Amino acid sequence: MPILETIGGVLVLAGVATTFVGTVGLLRFPDVFARSHATSLSDTLAAFLIVVGLGCLTTSIIVGFKLVMLVLFLLLSSPTATHALAQAALHAGEMPQGTRE
Numbered sequence: 872m873p874i875l876e877t878i879g880g881v882l883v884l885a886g887v888a889t890t891f892v893g894t895v896g897l898l899r900f901p902d903v904f905a906r907s908h909a910t911s912l913s914d915t916l917a918a919f920l921i922v923v924g925l926g927c928l929t930t931s932i933i934v935g936f937k938l939v940m941l942v943l944f945l946l947l948s949s950p951t952a953t954h955a956l957a958q959a960a961l962h963a964g965e966m967p968q969g970t971r972e
Contacts, residue, residue, distance in 0.1 A: 875927050882924030889917035902968045903960045913951035918945045 893913025900906045919942060926938045 879924045880928030882920050882927060884924075886917040886920030889913050889920060889965060893917065904957055904967045905913055907953050907956050907960075911949060915945065915949045918942075918949070 875878060892898030893910050896913065900909055915938045922938050922945070928936055929935055929938070931949050
């Protein structure tokens with residue numbers, strides 16, 4: 872069991888590090904499209920890593936099932952929400968930096 876706990880801890884820490892990298896991208900990128908791209912990629916990967924790490928740490932089948940359902944929901948909803956946000960920004964008149972009007 873200690874090896875599984877170590878793997879779970881490493882995955883959770885990797886998820887936290889990925890979240891940090893996405894936050895840096897959110898603060899540094901110039902427009903809403905680049906920012907949403909950076910955060911959508913990093914938060915999906917970070918959530919996946921954290922939930923899989925927590926799955927390694929749990930001993931309950933029910934909790935494991937709930938974590939699997941959470942991963943499926945996040946993998947489906949996060950890209951969809953990012954696409955909707957980008958479409959709303961485009962509809963509101965935002966243009967990606969570096970494009971011609």
